[in-house]
Amino acid sequence: MKTNKDKIHSIDLHGIRHKQALELVHKTIKDCAVHNNFSLTIITGNSTVLQDRIFKECLEGTEFTYFIPSWNMGQIIVEYVLL
Numbered sequence: 001m002k003t004n005k006d007k008i009h010s011i012d013l014h015g016i017r018h019k020q021a022l023e024l025v026h027k028t029i030k031d032c033a034v035h036n037n038f039s040l041t042i043i044t045g046n047s048t049v050l051q052d053r054i055f056k057e058c059l060e061g062t063e064f065t066y067f068i069p070s071w072n073m074g075q076i077i078v079e080y081v082l083l
Helices: 018-033 048-059
Strands: 008-012 038-043 065-067 075-080
Touching: 008 018, 018 038, 018 048, 018 075, 048 075
Parallel strands: 008 038
Antiparallel strands: 038 075, 065 075
């Protein structure tokens, strides 16, 4: 995981099997949420199957906002801002 002082994080899932990738996404989101506000870029590549699994198994039903940016369809951006 790459991070800096502005709490912008990213994880690259290239070359990782789906089960391990989902475990890493769960762990990273949990770690990021400890800091309240965060932005997380999940690099999935062109695997729509993995993206769907991340949406369904990691993100749906949470308070986080998430989307696939139009400028890079191989990413999911997850954000959380506590006001």
